[in-house]
Amino acid sequence: MDQVTIKDVAKEAEVSPSTVSRVISDSDQISFQTKEKVKNVMKRLGYQPNAIARSLVNQRCNSLGLVMARPTDRALANPFFTDIIQGIAAGTQRENYSLMLATAESYQRESEEVLNLVKTRQVDGLILMASRTNGELINNLTKENYPFVLIGRSQKYSEIPRVDNNNIKAVKDAVTTLLSLGYRDIVFLSGPKDFVVSQDRLQGYREALLEAEIPFRPELINYADFSYEAGFKKARQLFSNYQQNIDLVFGADDLLALGALRAAEERGWQVPEDIGIIGFNDTPAASLVHPGLTTIKIPIKKMGEKAAQMLVKIIEEESYQGEEIIIPTEIVWRESTAQKE
Amino acid sequence: MDQVTIKDVAKEAEVSPSTVSRVISDSDQISFQTKEKVKNVMKRLGYQPNAIARSLVNQRCNSLGLVMARPTDRALANPFFTDIIQGIAAGTQRENYSLMLATAESYQRESEEVLNLVKTRQVDGLILMASRTNGELINNLTKENYPFVLIGRSQKYSEIPRVDNNNIKAVKDAVTTLLSLGYRDIVFLSGPKDFVVSQDRLQGYREALLEAEIPFRPELINYADFSYEAGFKKARQLFSNYQQNIDLVFGADDLLALGALRAAEERGWQVPEDIGIIGFNDTPAASLVHPGLTTIKIPIKKMGEKAAQMLVKIIEEESYQGEEIIIPTEIVWRESTAQKE
DNA sequence: ATTCTTTATGCAAACGTTTGAGCAACAATC
DNA sequence: GATTGTTGCTCAAACGTTTGCATAAAGAAT
Numbered sequence: 001m002d003q004v005t006i007k008d009v010a011k012e013a014e015v016s017p018s019t020v021s022r023v024i025s026d027s028d029q030i031s032f033q034t035k036e037k038v039k040n041v042m043k044r045l046g047y048q049p050n051a052i053a054r055s056l057v058n059q060r061c062n063s064l065g066l067v068m069a070r071p072t073d074r075a076l077a078n079p080f081f082t083d084i085i086q087g088i089a090a091g092t093q094r095e096n097y098s099l100m101l102a103t104a105e106s107y108q109r110e111s112e113e114v115l116n117l118v119k120t121r122q123v124d125g126l127i128l129m130a131s132r133t134n135g136e137l138i139n140n141l142t143k144e145n146y147p148f149v150l151i152g153r154s155q156k157y158s159e160i161p162r163v164d165n166n167n168i169k170a171v172k173d174a175v176t177t178l179l180s181l182g183y184r185d186i187v188f189l190s191g192p193k194d195f196v197v198s199q200d201r202l203q204g205y206r207e208a209l210l211e212a213e214i215p216f217r218p219e220l221i222n223y224a225d226f227s228y229e230a231g232f233k234k235a236r237q238l239f240s241n242y243q244q245n246i247d248l249v250f251g252a253d254d255l256l257a258l259g260a261l262r263a264a265e266e267r268g269w270q271v272p273e274d275i276g277i278i279g280f281n282d283t284p285a286a287s288l289v290h291p292g293l294t295t296i297k298i299p300i301k302k303m304g305e306k307a308a309q310m311l312v313k314i315i316e317e318e319s320y321q322g323e324e325i326i327i328p329t330e331i332v333w334r335e336s337t338a339q340k341e
Numbered sequence: 342m343d344q345v346t347i348k349d350v351a352k353e354a355e356v357s358p359s360t361v362s363r364v365i366s367d368s369d370q371i372s373f374q375t376k377e378k379v380k381n382v383m384k385r386l387g388y389q390p391n392a393i394a395r396s397l398v399n400q401r402c403n404s405l406g407l408v409m410a411r412p413t414d415r416a417l418a419n420p421f422f423t424d425i426i427q428g429i430a431a432g433t434q435r436e437n438y439s440l441m442l443a444t445a446e447s448y449q450r451e452s453e454e455v456l457n458l459v460k461t462r463q464v465d466g467l468i469l470m471a472s473r474t475n476g477e478l479i480n481n482l483t484k485e486n487y488p489f490v491l492i493g494r495s496q497k498y499s500e501i502p503r504v505d506n507n508n509i510k511a512v513k514d515a516v517t518t519l520l521s522l523g524y525r526d527i528v529f530l531s532g533p534k535d536f537v538v539s540q541d542r543l544q545g546y547r548e549a550l551l552e553a554e555i556p557f558r559p560e561l562i563n564y565a566d567f568s569y570e571a572g573f574k575k576a577r578q579l580f581s582n583y584q585q586n587i588d589l590v591f592g593a594d595d596l597l598a599l600g601a602l603r604a605a606e607e608r609g610w611q612v613p614e615d616i617g618i619i620g621f622n623d624t625p626a627a628s629l630v631h632p633g634l635t636t637i638k639i640p641i642k643k644m645g646e647k648a649a650q651m652l653v654k655i656i657e658e659e660s661y662q663g664e665e666i667i668i669p670t671e672i673v674w675r676e677s678t679a680q681k682e
Numbered sequence: 683a684t685t686c687t688t689t690a691t692g693c694a695a696a697c698g699t700t701t702g703a704g705c706a707a708c709a710a711t712c
Numbered sequence: 713g714a715t716t717g718t719t720g721c722t723c724a725a726a727c728g729t730t731t732g733c734a735t736a737a738a739g740a741a742t
Contacts, residue, residue: 121344258629357721395699
């Protein structure tokens with residue numbers, strides 16, 4: 001319980017504290033014999049350098065901060081949350097840093113938490129989730145030249161260290177492939193308009209149609225919250241309005257797609273025979289439902305790892321200012337889509 | 342970027358650093374006028390006390406450590422993980438502590454990570470997940486009187502600060518109710534034998550039968566990994582072996598129950614008409630499948646909060662040694678079970 | 683024998699706080 | 713006018729490290 005300090009080790013080994021310190025850092029100013037002697041004592045006493053004291057003199061604490069809002073829209077945050085944290089934790093660890101996790105009740109308070117961490121010097125840098133991240137905050141951090149990395153995309157700030165996936169391309173590629181499978185009348189079930197992800201995914205859809213020279217039908221674009229219920233309701237309504245003229249539902253999130261799946265089932269439509277369905281994110285549930293949901297998988301964990309890695313590099317390498325890393329996505333084909341004859 | 346220190350504030354306010362410090366702690370040794378003057382300067386310079394320096398002198402860093410293994414059995418960890426972290430984070434924050442998150446690749450390395458955090462004094466106390474937590478580790482921490490709280494239950498060590506739910510009672514109550522609904526031949530799909538949760542849940546099942554004086558049929562007890570696939574395979578096999586003689590499947594985890602649901606569907610059995618199904622944990626997917634899965638919900642988030650709260654109390658109150666907090670569970674009735682006529 | 687290098691170590695200051703002890707200045711008591 | 717008490721502040725040590733500089737010892741070069 002009582003802490004063994006460098007002085008205890010020094011006394012026991014009959015050297016000065018500075019010598020012990022230099023043994024720890026494996027300085028070549030210390031003779032082999034002394035090193036051995038000191039190392040033995042350290043082991044015997046179970047000595048571990050006090051990280052706090054170290055941080056104080058080094059002016060660096062070897063820890064990264066992750067700030068996440070934990071608001072009510074749990075549905076969106078959930079699968080993402082797990083993987084992103086795991087990834088970041090893994091990356092952080094690999095770089096021999098610690099991870100401080102701060103959460104905030106709201107997006108607004110998120111900034112306060114961030115600033116608190118920063119100002120009190122509890123972390124050397126920050127990983128921020130882009131979802132709706134406060135623009136002012138990012139501005140401030142940039143201005144102060146404070147190390148940070150963004151996960152995701154913030155519309156207003158493009159020249160910023162970040163790791164992301166290309167939502168536009170992911171959807172565009174998927175839709176293009178779906179068109180080649182024979183689908184033509186594709187409903188797009190988008191998330192809320194004010195999310196950058198929503199806008200990007202929708203754009204991918206439009207670009208694919210444009211390229212394939214398929215006329216764009218505005219009534220097929222629909223907005224809903226990122227939730228199962230919202231997807232269900234919207235899909236049900238769509239199905240009854242346009243039943244003759246749609247053959248696939250593209251959900252901008254798996255939850256939306258799962259809602260649509262349920263709506264199809266309710267209507268007695270066979271999936272994929274009567275209508276195809278595709279989602280986004282490869283939520284765990286996507287593989288558990290029946291038929292399995294075709295979806296687009298983002299390697300979220302890897303994104304977290306990359307972010308941590310990049311942040312450490314920004315912190316440690318004076319000249320490195322960060323970059324934009326785009327992680328490729330992948331379509332996971334399951335039974336909810338098929339080749340149309 | 343450059344840090345504003347207490348000395349800068351002192352100089353600017355024409356007082357000594359100690360005075361500034363006492364203003365921060367709102368000591369009554371400082372006059373109202375001086376306090377105001379100093380506070381103004383602090384605000385003007387944007388001063389925030391350096392947490393590291395503070396920790397060094399206080400011998401306390403105001404942060405809690407959470408160590409989690411992130412092994413391959415992602416399925417089990419997943420829904421739990423999210424909520425537990427959110428809860429712990431919320432609790433930690435409310436107590437004005439920070440949260441350090443360390444993950445380990447394996448259960449074995451979990452101990453190393455823990456000891457590292459502890460020895461280097463990066464945290465004031467630990468929250469441990471019980472799943473398979475290393476017994477030796479717990480022994481050591483207890484012996485050293487190092488503050489920690491366990492979430493879940495470790496069989497060997499009962500007199501330990503922890504927050505948990507009562508798995509035995511939860512299952513027993515559920516089974517008792519199910520019996521009263523008319524179910525009688527209940528398959529129990531257990532998790533791996535070496536998990537304490539598995540054993541407890543199974544025991545709840547047996548106690549309920551015993552109390553209702555229903556003969557125990559050993560062939561109805563089956564073990565599987567906590568996974569969807571394992572549940573599916575086991576259930577499929579059971580269904581073909583005992584199709585006349587079972588009317589409900591109790592999955593010790595939602596994934597197992599979902600697998601069983603799928604197996605029933607494959608066989609063309611109607612749920613709940615032909616067979617009832619119940620799970621455990623109220624995984625997000627439980628409400629997304631059709632029919633909705635009846636399940637037992639643990640308020641995981643609340644458990645995390647309680648754990649954080651208790652840990653802080655242990656740290657701060659000399660005399661308080663912690664306690665055992667049992668959080669009640671709740672049955673969530675959905676369509677996969679019904680009153681049998 | 684003297685000076686110069688080299689090697690191995692110790693000294694002391696610094697990092698930014700907190701806090702017990704000390705001390706002026708003034709008021710209250712006799 | 714001396715004594716005591718109170719108020720409001722400052723001084724300096726301490727927390728456990730790291731690191732630039734000084735220095736002692738030993739050997740090499742003159």
